[in-house]
Amino acid sequence: MFRDQLNRTIHLPEAPKRIVSLVPSQTELLYTLGLHEEVVGITKFCIHPESWFRSKTRVGGTKNVRMDVIRELAPDLIIANKEENTAEDVKALMEHYPVWVSNIQTLEDACEMITGVGAITRKTAEAAQLADTIRQRFAALQPLPSPVPTAYFIWRDPWMAAGGDTFIHQMLLRCGLQNVFADIPRYPAIDETQLAACGCRLVMLSSEPYPFKEKHIHEIQAILPEAQVLLVDGELFSWYGSRLLDSPAYFEELLSHLPEG
Numbered sequence: 001m002f003r004d005q006l007n008r009t010i011h012l013p014e015a016p017k018r019i020v021s022l023v024p025s026q027t028e029l030l031y032t033l034g035l036h037e038e039v040v041g042i043t044k045f046c047i048h049p050e051s052w053f054r055s056k057t058r059v060g061g062t063k064n065v066r067m068d069v070i071r072e073l074a075p076d077l078i079i080a081n082k083e084e085n086t087a088e089d090v091k092a093l094m095e096h097y098p099v100w101v102s103n104i105q106t107l108e109d110a111c112e113m114i115t116g117v118g119a120i121t122r123k124t125a126e127a128a129q130l131a132d133t134i135r136q137r138f139a140a141l142q143p144l145p146s147p148v149p150t151a152y153f154i155w156r157d158p159w160m161a162a163g164g165d166t167f168i169h170q171m172l173l174r175c176g177l178q179n180v181f182a183d184i185p186r187y188p189a190i191d192e193t194q195l196a197a198c199g200c201r202l203v204m205l206s207s208e209p210y211p212f213k214e215k216h217i218h219e220i221q222a223i224l225p226e227a228q229v230l231l232v233d234g235e236l237f238s239w240y241g242s243r244l245l246d247s248p249a250y251f252e253e254l255l256s257h258l259p260e261g
Helices: 024-032 050-055 068-074 085-093 106-118 124-139 166-176 192-197 213-225 234-238 247-256
Strands: 019-021 039-042 077-081 099-102 148-155 177-180 203-205 228-232
Touching: 019 024, 024 039, 024 077, 024 106, 039 050, 039 068, 068 085, 077 085, 085 099, 099 106, 106 124, 106 166, 124 247, 148 166, 166 177, 166 234, 166 247, 192 213, 203 213, 203 234, 213 228, 228 234, 234 247
Parallel strands: 019 039, 019 077, 077 099, 148 177, 148 203, 203 228
Antiparallel strands: none
């Protein structure tokens, strides 16, 4: 008997042999845990590892799951997420399969997800070691001594930023960056007037889900000529599985390029 992060009980008397993952970062986690044969289905957004992306059966997107493909795969465990998958899809799947659902806002939530997935897949020791290493690396991360007012954008047309109740917000805090849109939930649309008035000195343009490029830096700097604008690796700010191993070193490198004061 296992509990997911919605505090639901999942009965799985034997180790799962046919796993479907509906979340890219958790797919990569399953790979890191060594579940190479057990994972039979992933989404079209599960791009890591590339070998799985090329070879595993794709079951649609994170928000438009193909129930017919999942039925053909006959999974004995499905790994999902409260935010990335729709409540309707998850509810429908729960009627037929064991579904373990994560619910992540903080780093500790992510570590608990890792150990929870490790437990239900019978990779307890590997998952515990992974979570401990992630905690240690983040503990060693030195945030900026003085918070820098920052906006982190995930989308354009409309411009959409990470609000205060997101995992990205938590990663910004770990870096010592002050999210100027922390008082707005989720991913608010921000118009040019709001951006010009927000007082941010740093703007981060994420590589995903919108693929920001160099030309978008100039668009932002036309609005905020005094701000520093950077293209950043969105996976290292938002993927809450084993990719978190690499986030602290990436953050340290990123922070080293910011002006002091």
